[in-house]
Amino acid sequence: MDDIRVNELKERMAKGESLHIVDVREDWEHEEANIEGSTLIPLGDLPTRLSELDNLKGEEVIVHCKSGGRSGRAKQYMTGQGFSKVRNLLGGMDEFSQS
Template identity: 50%
Template structure:
């Protein structure tokens, strides 16, 4: 697992890169505010309900949550399941909102 900053992620998104960004928060958190990531709550990852990303084991996965703690757990769990390139978004959505403001 590596870390990625909100500035790095936003620059890559703004450049139009095809990214695999996964939000491990709960559906109500996602509904309130999201950056267009694929929603797979941490509980689903921990119970190995990861069919949607099973074919991405060797791809870069950028994982985020509210603050960075759940996403770190998700990265470690995915690595145990054979994923080789996970990145934890430092500070999560709190850092994103602090840096870039609420999304319209």
């Protein structure tokens, strides 16, 4: 599935869409700034905590990190585990915070 840009995510949030957003940064990064309603599962914990997201296997899931690298790896891993609609937030929190 195609990745998502910050402007599209913000437009959908403004419309009040119900979104499944997973933050794969570390706890301290999430505490500094986060996307309201996101679920924090650090990338290193993803293999052991992926079952927490099993109910979303057929749903769109947006993953993000600081700039897009870790979330790109999360997308690849999740897709390999049967998640069919994973989208990486391009630019991550860096871009989200600036726009």
